[in-house]
Amino acid sequence: MDYCSFLAWPHFQIQSKPYKSPLPSPSLSPPLPLTPLSLNSNLTNIFFCPTMTKQNVVVPELPGGGVAVAAAAAVPYPPPRMRKKFAAAQLELSSTRINGWVESMKASSPTHAKAVAALGSSPSSLEEDWMMKHPSALSKFEQIMNASEGKQIVMFLDYDGTLSPIVDDPDSAFMSDTMRKAVRNVARHFPTAIVSGRCRDKVYNFVRLAELYYAGSHGMDIKGPAKGHKHTKAKAKAVLFQPASEFLPMIDHVYKSLMEKTKEIEGSLVENNKFCVSVHFRCVDEKNWNALASIMKSVIKEFPKLRLSQGRKVFEIRPTIKWDKGKALEFLLESLGFANCNNVLPVYIGDDRTDEDAFKVLREREQGIGILVSKFPKETNASYSLQEPAEVMDFLLSLVKWKRRSLKIRPRV
8 A cells, every 4th residue: 555545544433342352361381492403493383363353443533560460371372373475585585685675774764855755745734634644642632531431551662762762872772760750650550561672681671660561572572570460350361472482593693693794884783682683774874785785685595484674774683473563462461361351442652663563453453542653754553643752751641640630530439
């Protein structure tokens, strides 16, 4: 679908129908044994194919922390299956593929001018059209809260570009103390998870809030807090889930190879995020992008079970399994005990292409609120928008104030 067609999508309104989870309860399965043969062995026949039941979600009509930890589940959670189309495609890397990567690098995080040129619209008309379809979550805050009436809000937050600013050095993407306080207060009232492409341990060291869920490596490394939460269901499960453990030796090999081969590419940064490898090119001169793409091709072609995806000025090399931030969102809702519930409202806030997997799940479920963090119009499955982390913090603070106010006026029994 092209961008103009996307902008013509109809709006949606949040309504409630029971959500019937097709998934068995998640389990604390131990990681698969790691051996040298894992590098080239075939995956067993595993599957993950959730079918969502609807709960009508809404982009508005416009006028003209913690977790209750119970015993580990006894039923194994279905592991994801390989993405066969990616496995086949990786075997056909060519100069055409490299050129495509370079064009994709140029297009990542497009400037306002590029976005306007692509649509042939004036800046003002583009922004107006886009904002009508993705209004500010701050200006529509009361509408969102009205939609949550009678429901338990569950918060899902990306980290980079959402809770912290995008910076040249990924190791310096610190969140402010005021943002940390806002997230802590949100977690006191609502189950809250951080869903990031970062290694889980790394994002935890940035956030430093033990009462949250953390889903690192785009949801391939999930762990819940040790303490219970009054808003989770009694059937909530303890969580430690790593569906891509078999790929750890492969990922480590790719990381070491890229570290060695990109030494001569000034400004490049290779990051080991445990279940994926991130290649940052934000500080790489554009004249060197072709060389960087060629290096990635030479490395990844040896591993047909790995695939390439792209975020904001970063390439991600990760396993070819059907697991992403959207699957992590579903898994966490299941773990929290909100399966088969019509009284839950997931709210997901993120800024990256990888967050679109979660926005898409919410839209297909027709249950929940997706909020894109972006200063520029871009194609998205989110319902609402915020411009920057400062607005994310304002939204979180407003959410806490709303909750505290609602508790004060709740009638006594």
